[in-house]
Amino acid sequence: MKIVVCVKHVPDTETKVVIADDGKSLNPAGVKFILNPYDEFAVEEALRLKEAQGDGDVIVLSVGPEEAQSSIRTALAMGADSAILLKAGNSALYDGVAVAKALADEIGNLQPDLILTGKMAIDDYGHQVGSMLAELLGWPVLGTARELTFTNGKATISRDIEGGRETVEATMPCVVTAEKGLNDPRYPSLKGIMQAKKKTIEIKDANLNQSGFEILEMTYPPQKPAGRIVGEGAAAAPELIRLLRDEAKVI
Amino acid sequence: MAKIFVFAEQRGNGLKSYALEAVSAGRKIADATGGEVIACLVGKGVSNLTGQLAKFGADKILVADDSQLAAYSPAGYSTVIADAVKTEAPDVVFFSASAMGRELAPLVAIKTNTSVVADVVGAEWQGDHLQIKRPVYAGKAYLKIAVKAKPAMATLRPNVFPASEKAGAGQVQELAVTLSEKDLNVKVIATEMKSSGRPELTEAHIIVSGGRGMGGPENYPVIEALADTLGAAVGASRAAVDAGWRPHSDQVGQTGKTVSPNLYIACGISGAIQHLAGMSSSKYIVAVNKDPEAPIFKVADYGIVGDLFEVVPEMDKAAKQLLEK
Helix, strand or coil: CEEEEEECEEECCCCCCCECCCCCCECCCCCCEEECHHHHHHHHHHHHHHHHHCCCEEEEEEEECHHHHHHHHHHHHHCCCEEEEEECCCCCCCCHHHHHHHHHHHHHHHCCCEEEEECCCCCCCCCCHHHHHHHHHCCCEEEEECEEEEECCEEEEEEEECCEEEEEEEECCEEEEECCCCCCCCCCCHHHHHHHHHCCEEEEECCCCCCCEEEEEEECCCCCCCCEEEEECHHHHHHHHHHHHHCCCCC | CCEEEEECCEECCEECHHHHHHHHHHHHHHHHHCCEEEEEEEECCCHHHHHHHHHCCCCEEEEEECHHHCCCCHHHHHHHHHHHHHHHCCCEEEEECCHHHHHHHHHHHHHCCCCEEEEECEEEEECCEEEEEEEEHHHCEEEEEEECCCCEEEEECCCCCCCCCCCCCCEEEECCCCCCHHHHCEEEEEEEECCCCCCCHHHCCEEEEECHHHCCHHHCHHHHHHHHHHCCEEEECHHHHHCCCCCHHHEECCCCECCCCCEEEEECCCCCHHHHHHHCCCCEEEEEECCCCCCHHHHCCEEEECCHHHHHHHHHHHHHHHHHC
């Protein structure tokens, strides 16, 4: 099976966010970037499928800046076979449609049997590129998978919905987006890291000229007034409940 | 004169609370601009829900009622919605940032040749375009965005926009449903709803959540008792889920659910950034933690420093006494 895994290079969640001088973007100085954790689940799932079948090709595909190669190397070190970076500008707050179109164009050349990606990127919470990519290709999408199985040319996933779970199936080829819980991603082995250094990353220019929106301003969250320590230990409980009722009026 | 199209999500023939929030958000923009609100209902046997949509502000309600739509199907639903969007040519299209809305909006966007702004927490009409506010970088920054794509398509974060009754004209129009085989290429083959008897996390007004400080799965009845007294949902931190104490569906945080209840009670949760990303937009936050240095106290409106196993039962007792009055 030929599997394309779409990944994004994102700031680590733990990163301290400093807004750049333009007031519209993240100042990248000192920011640690990582392979988007949801995409890591997608890479792992692709590798497991390849290992289970004893044969296959796992191609990593990313839209991002030159620096995104470091996250792509992580995926290669985990065991992916090859990679393509569609090079785009530095502000990674792209329009999802433009990213999906760039990916779809490239995937047209690759002709995979399956596309895996994360359900969302942890920088912009866009939650859309996987579905858009599927729609552009005219393929079905199975979103936020927590389990993935294949039988008779069909893919079946299980996923959480509000208040429950649903099982969804689609014909192949399809796009599957990964939710936490799909698997437990491996750490790259030393051997994997060494091998990844020898694998080439093909770099092409992405055409992201379309954007449906304009970022006017990036701001820090409103500062909350300092909270109040009501007291220590169980003795403070009645006063807390009273405050929630009389002051906050939430119970 | 902004024309607002709202996908009114229903499951099991009941409207989701966030569907009414989206209709209300649309009503507000329509009132400010002298425009109108069009709600779109998709499913089987859903016609009885139109009255409620009218009560919350829908001027026109499009109903796609068909046995092929009885089970949710992303391809089928998105085709029906996209066709309606093309016919109505609205300025704005709202979905909810729910499991269903997050999946449908991108599909409809491609079918109608527009973009999507996701997880929106503020929306207003500015002359000739929609301006929205949304968090990025785990809530550590917010973007103000002018949406230039037409229609302006957005998913609205549940529990952020207030649902308020304000009647719209409520004219009902049936939609003809014609689906091809391709529209049914994704099928929901089983749905299993859990009935804990508690509200669902993303819709709950109050959430009581337990983290590493819970010590083990056997101790959750302590917070469940308080949750039941308050009519609250029960959540968990990533530490508790990764330890296998609670299911992933209970997880609040970056790799779990994003919630915005009126009251969030964090018990034995230190307040790692991953957790804050999922709950910092709660209106009031209470922290119970024995470590006075825990970061959760920095975002909490009220805190008690102490052992949750002593504090939470006392809170439950006090809440019971107060609610009985």
